[in-house]
Amino acid sequence: MKTFTVFVKKEFLHIFRDRRTMLILLVMPVVMIVLFGFAINTDVKDSRVVLLDHSQDELTGRIKEHLLASPYFTLAAEADEVSAVHRLFRENKADIAVVFGAHFTEELTRTGTAAVQVLTDGTEPNQASIRSSYVEAVLASCLPDLLPPGTAPAAYRIEPVVRMLYNPQSRSEFNFVPGVIGLILLLIGAMMTSIAIVKEKETGTLEVLLVSPLSPFVIVVAKLVPYFVLSCTNLMTILLLSTRLLHIPIAGSLAGLVGVTVLYILVALLLGLFISTCAESQLAAMLLSLLLIVPTVYLSGLAFPIGSMPVALQRASLVFPARWYVEAARKLMIQGVEMRYVAGECAILAGMAFALLCVSWKLFKTRL
Amino acid sequence: MAPLVAAHGLRKSFGKTEALRGVGFEVAEGEIYGLIGPDGAGKSTLFRILATLLKADGGTATIDGLDVLAHYRPLRRRIGYMPGRFSLYQDLTVEENLAFFASIFGTTLRENYHLVADIYRQLEPFRHRRAGQLSGGMKQKLALSCTLIHAPRLLLLDEPTTGVDPVSRKEFWDTLRRLRDEQGITVIVSTPYMDEATQCDRIALIQEGAFLRVDTPQGIVDAYADTLWAVRSDRMHRLQDDLHRYPAVRTAFPFGETFHVTLHPGASARALCRHLEDCGHNNVEVRPICAGIEDCFMSLMKKSHES
Incomplete structure (x- = not known):
C-alpha cells in the first residue's frame, strides 16, 4: 500500500511539474465553459423581432409595447403576412417572430386563454430557445397591466405556441455543458493518460517497473488514479461554473449526473490505457487520441444534432462513448428525467468499459 | 561452485526474424561478463529473457538456481535490470528518482544507502536537481544507483555506456569493477564498443542471434592465428579498392587511420608494399600489429558466414 501511494505521488509530480500539462488539465475546461457560456449570453441581447398582428387592436398594441420596451428586443419590422416573416428570416433580418391571431x-376575454405564435430560428437552437423563453416571460409579466382593474390575473393566460423554424426537433437548451464535459474528460x-503511460515506454522506465515486484495491475491503477482525480476536479469546476456563473440549472438529480459522469471517466481512462498499449511513442499516442477525439466532436452530438445526420454517420456515432454520455447527461441535466430513463446509456457505457478493460489487459500482459 | 547464471539453447523469434538461435552460456558468481556485438545481434532480447520480461520460444535459463519462467517472482528481487534506453524520470529530482525505485522494490534509500554510497556520493551535491538537467555521465551514475538500490545479486546492464563520454565511460567501468570486488555483484553487460570488451572478465562475441566465441578478452586475442598488418598510404580513399583487388589479400577492414589486412599463406608484406607503390600510392606503410578484439570479431564473423 505504501508503495502504491509513493507511486501515485510520483504521478502527481509528473503532472504538476509540467506546466503545459497543467494548463491543459486545469485551465482549458474553465476557458471552454466560460467562452461557450458567454458567447451564448451576449448573443441573445438585442434580438430582432418581427411582429405580425392580425388583430390590430388596443390589447395587442399594448403587448407589443411591452415587448419592445424590453432590453432584449428591438423591432425588425411589422409584417402584414406570414410570407413576409419567412422572407425576413431567410434574409437574416430577424431572429424571432411574434404572431397574434x-x-x-x-x-x-371570452375563454381566459389566448394563443400567441412564437417563431424562432432553429439554426441556432440555443439562442432560439433563450429568445422564446424571454418572450414567454414578457407575456406573463405584462398580463396584469392589460386587464381592466379589478379582474384577477390568475384567471387569464396568454399561451405562447413556440415553433422552431428550420430545425423543429431540436429540443436542446444549454446543450454545450454536457458536450464540453464529454470532450474534456475524453x-x-x-x-x-495514454501519453503518460507511453512516456514510460520511451524512457525505458516501464521495463524496470515491470521487473519490479509490483504487479502490472498496481502499475496501471497507480498511473490512472491521478487522472481520475483530475477528471473529477474538472467535473466539479465545470458544474460549479455552469450553475453559478452561467446560471444553467441542473434539472435532474445531481447525484445521478455525477454517477453517469464517473462511469464515463472510467471509459475514457480505459480508452487511454488501450491507446497506450497500441502506441510505441508519445507522438503516436497523441495522434491516435486525436483520431478518436476529432470524430467525437462531430459525431457525439455535442456540436451537431445526431438526428439530422445521414444514416451512415448516425450508425458510426454509436461506437463513440461520448455520444452515449452526452445523451444521458442531457437527459439528466436539461430534461430532468429520472435515472431509469438513462439506464440504457449507462449499460452501454459500462459494456464499453468492460470490453476495453479486457482488451487492454490482454495486450498489456503480452508485453511482459 | 555452481554458476550464478546458466542458459541452454535459448531461442526467440519475432515473426520471421530469429533474434536468438540457440544460445547457451554460464556466468560464474562475481564475474563481469560482456556481451559484445553490433546492433541487432540479439543482445537486448537475451537481456529481456534473463530479466523475466520475455518468454523464450525454447531453451532454459536459471539465475541463482531459479528458473526465469517458473520462479520469476522471487527472481525479480535478485536482479537489477537496466534497459537499453533507460533514462530515468527526467522531471523528478535525483533524490526522488532514487527514492522511487527504492520504494517499488520494497526498500528505502536509507536502508540500502551503503550499496550505492560510493556512486551516490558524487551525485549528492545535485540531489535536488532534476534528472533531465544532469550530464550524461551523471545520469548514468544515477541510473546505476537506481538499479542497485534493492541489493541485487546480478546486474543486467543493456548498453549502459552508449552515448556517454569517454571519461564517464571509464569511470563507469571502474565502478562496475569496484562493485564486483567489494560487494561480490555479478554483472552481465553489453556494449557495441569493442574497446570496452577488455574491461570484462569474460566476453561473448554475439552475431545474428548466436555466440561466436566465449573466452577471456586475452584468450580471444591469443586465439587469433593470422598475422595482422596495418596498412596505410597517402591515398587512403583508393587504398581499399587496391587492397581488395590484390589476390594475396584475404581480408582488409578499415580501422580509423589504417586498414587491418590479413594475407593468404605464402604471400609477403613486401610484395604487397611493392604492389601498392605500383598502383601509385606514396608513403606506403605496412607493419605487423597485435590483433584487438574487433579484429577477432571480424575474423570470427567472416568464418561463421563462410561455414
Whole structure:
C-alpha cells in the first residue's frame, strides 16, 4: 500500500511539474465553459423581432409595447403576412417572430386563454430557445397591466405556441455543458493518460517497473488514479461554473449526473490505457487520441444534432462513448428525467468499459 | 561452485526474424561478463529473457538456481535490470528518482544507502536537481544507483555506456569493477564498443542471434592465428579498392587511420608494399600489429558466414 501511494505521488509530480500539462488539465475546461457560456449570453441581447398582428387592436398594441420596451428586443419590422416573416428570416433580418391571431382579444376575454405564435430560428437552437423563453416571460409579466382593474390575473393566460423554424426537433437548451464535459474528460482520460503511460515506454522506465515486484495491475491503477482525480476536479469546476456563473440549472438529480459522469471517466481512462498499449511513442499516442477525439466532436452530438445526420454517420456515432454520455447527461441535466430513463446509456457505457478493460489487459500482459 | 547464471539453447523469434538461435552460456558468481556485438545481434532480447520480461520460444535459463519462467517472482528481487534506453524520470529530482525505485522494490534509500554510497556520493551535491538537467555521465551514475538500490545479486546492464563520454565511460567501468570486488555483484553487460570488451572478465562475441566465441578478452586475442598488418598510404580513399583487388589479400577492414589486412599463406608484406607503390600510392606503410578484439570479431564473423 505504501508503495502504491509513493507511486501515485510520483504521478502527481509528473503532472504538476509540467506546466503545459497543467494548463491543459486545469485551465482549458474553465476557458471552454466560460467562452461557450458567454458567447451564448451576449448573443441573445438585442434580438430582432418581427411582429405580425392580425388583430390590430388596443390589447395587442399594448403587448407589443411591452415587448419592445424590453432590453432584449428591438423591432425588425411589422409584417402584414406570414410570407413576409419567412422572407425576413431567410434574409437574416430577424431572429424571432411574434404572431397574434385575428381573434386574439376576443378569445382572451371570452375563454381566459389566448394563443400567441412564437417563431424562432432553429439554426441556432440555443439562442432560439433563450429568445422564446424571454418572450414567454414578457407575456406573463405584462398580463396584469392589460386587464381592466379589478379582474384577477390568475384567471387569464396568454399561451405562447413556440415553433422552431428550420430545425423543429431540436429540443436542446444549454446543450454545450454536457458536450464540453464529454470532450474534456475524453481529452484528459484518453490523451493525457495514454501519453503518460507511453512516456514510460520511451524512457525505458516501464521495463524496470515491470521487473519490479509490483504487479502490472498496481502499475496501471497507480498511473490512472491521478487522472481520475483530475477528471473529477474538472467535473466539479465545470458544474460549479455552469450553475453559478452561467446560471444553467441542473434539472435532474445531481447525484445521478455525477454517477453517469464517473462511469464515463472510467471509459475514457480505459480508452487511454488501450491507446497506450497500441502506441510505441508519445507522438503516436497523441495522434491516435486525436483520431478518436476529432470524430467525437462531430459525431457525439455535442456540436451537431445526431438526428439530422445521414444514416451512415448516425450508425458510426454509436461506437463513440461520448455520444452515449452526452445523451444521458442531457437527459439528466436539461430534461430532468429520472435515472431509469438513462439506464440504457449507462449499460452501454459500462459494456464499453468492460470490453476495453479486457482488451487492454490482454495486450498489456503480452508485453511482459 | 555452481554458476550464478546458466542458459541452454535459448531461442526467440519475432515473426520471421530469429533474434536468438540457440544460445547457451554460464556466468560464474562475481564475474563481469560482456556481451559484445553490433546492433541487432540479439543482445537486448537475451537481456529481456534473463530479466523475466520475455518468454523464450525454447531453451532454459536459471539465475541463482531459479528458473526465469517458473520462479520469476522471487527472481525479480535478485536482479537489477537496466534497459537499453533507460533514462530515468527526467522531471523528478535525483533524490526522488532514487527514492522511487527504492520504494517499488520494497526498500528505502536509507536502508540500502551503503550499496550505492560510493556512486551516490558524487551525485549528492545535485540531489535536488532534476534528472533531465544532469550530464550524461551523471545520469548514468544515477541510473546505476537506481538499479542497485534493492541489493541485487546480478546486474543486467543493456548498453549502459552508449552515448556517454569517454571519461564517464571509464569511470563507469571502474565502478562496475569496484562493485564486483567489494560487494561480490555479478554483472552481465553489453556494449557495441569493442574497446570496452577488455574491461570484462569474460566476453561473448554475439552475431545474428548466436555466440561466436566465449573466452577471456586475452584468450580471444591469443586465439587469433593470422598475422595482422596495418596498412596505410597517402591515398587512403583508393587504398581499399587496391587492397581488395590484390589476390594475396584475404581480408582488409578499415580501422580509423589504417586498414587491418590479413594475407593468404605464402604471400609477403613486401610484395604487397611493392604492389601498392605500383598502383601509385606514396608513403606506403605496412607493419605487423597485435590483433584487438574487433579484429577477432571480424575474423570470427567472416568464418561463421563462410561455414
